[in-house]
Amino acid sequence: MSFYDAVVPAYLQMLNSLTGLLTKAEAHCAAKKIDPSVLLGSRLFPDMLPLSKQIQLVSDFATKGCARLTHSEVPSNPDTEKTFEELKQRLAKTIDYVKSFKPEQFAGAEAKDVTFPTGPDKTTTLKGQQFLSAFSLPNFYFHCATAHGILRHNGVEVGKRDFMGQT
Template identity: 80%
Template sequence: MSFHDAVVPAYLQMLNSLTGLITKAEAHCTAKKIDPSVLLGSRLFPDMLPLSKQIQFVSELATKGCARLTQSEVPSTPDTEISFAALKQRLAKTIDYVNSFKPEQFEGADTRDVTFPVGSDKSITMKGQQFLSSFSLPNLYFHATTAYDILRHNGVEIGKRDFLGTN
């Protein structure tokens, strides 16, 4: 299995899953006459980030993960989305971006140094395999799971199959 095959399908699965979850959340708001901004601003606990930010983080992790692992320019991803439609558009752009990477771009990425910021004044360097398995994917799954949990907690009728999505 190539390193590309370890990276791209995992990112795409969660991006596609979140697209489906957002679609169901939007339908839930329409059916229950809930202002979408209420759901988009929902949190599991007051000190946690809201649903919209959880989705933005998943998008950012996939985008920056691919860029860092392939030594490509890390694109800027401002967090400006305030609607389901805008979040779906962001996810669609992220899916297109992740799909644009070719297997050869990931050759040697598992042993390549990957340096990334952690906070405003510190960075960490890891080998690509460690970056993927110890940082990028765990964070991606954490934020995707938190988004799922926020939606489920707020009554959106979703289940494990919705979370797992499709590639």
């Protein structure tokens, strides 16, 4: 398996599944007459980030993961989304960005140094394989699962198949 095959399909699967989850959440709000901002601001626990931020972080980890692994310029994505539609547009933009990468861009990425910020004045450098398996993908999946959990906790009828999306 190429490094590209370990990276791009994983990101795309979950980005697409989150798009479906947001569509179901939006329909849930309409059917139950719930103000969408209430669900978008929901958290699993008071010290956790809300649903909207979970989606933004999923987008960031996919975008920045691909960029850093290929030593491409890391795009800036301001967190301005306030509606389901805006979050779905952000996911669509992220999907297009991830799809734009070619397998050859990931050639040798597993052994190359990846330097990334880990605090206000701190960076960490890992080899590409370690960056992917110990940082980028775990964070990506954490925020995907948390978004799913927030929706499920708030009564949106989603399950494991919705989380897994189309494989």
